Amino acid sequence: MSGPGFENLKALIVEDNAHMRSLLRALLNSLGVKDISEASNGQMAIELLRERKSDLVLTDLAMKPMDGLELTRYIRNNDHSPNPFVPIIMISGHTEKYRVEAARDAGVTEFLAKPITAHDLFARVAEIVERPRAFVRCAGYFGPDRRRRQNDDYPGPWRRKDDYQITEAR
């Protein structure tokens, strides 16, 4: 029986296309997620985030008046953000490399290219559940660690060894 594990999860879908919102809602429902709110742009999403807690955000990239990149930057960096650590999956048809890099640099957790499949969406959710990433705070960036690959055989030199400080969340 599907459902256990996600029954208390609160999700937020931010997408300007009603058909895509409906499809994403149906896919989350098939995981057992019941508490889902929807916004059609970044500005509406911020209002919703202030009103209710969200454990997972699925957002489109291109929306007006506020797009998914601005929304992500708000969530990660704004002093009024209710949860700067919330996982953000950006779903977009804009799959050009520079746009994906812009999404990564804004602080998204996962990027999912349209056309979407249930398999791909669930794989991104599984990645968040199974391998939560460390967060990085440095000049000009706050968000999930952007380095995905770890080379255990790397012999050094560890040039930034004394730059690091593992710390508690704020």
Added chain:
Amino acid sequence: MPNNSKPKVQLIAPDSYPQMLSKPRAARALHTLRAPETAVKAQVAMEAAMPAMRAAVLQYVEEMERAADDMTRLFEAAHEIRGFAETAGMVTTGRIAEVLCRYMDDIARFGRQLDTTIVALHVTAIARAARAEDDNVRTGQAVAAELAALVAKRLSEQS
């Protein structure tokens, strides 16, 4: 020599910030994500959404055709088609829209001259594929491949 300067990078380990799910729930959630029953439910959800998505693709095709010389409107409609069509099972339609969007995006990004004939060829091919009973036919795939080759050639000529 001790390093007394303020750290430049702060790493916050996953255990020290609130996670999406607690550990016991995460284990159950992973089971749910990988369960065959979940895949079946998702497939049913996708299939239920398909008629509405196909209708939406056809609406965007009309919007794209109406846009004529308004390239901003045309791009927006083509972008919606590329996002939707393959999910709605309209594979060739989606692939041609993908090529058109990449072409228009590259042209805008590098400040080059848009070839309206290339745009018109794509619009016609997208409309034909979308309105065909089965858009995933060999001729449609061949047209998609030829248009992609044409775009690649034209972009390389301009670079």
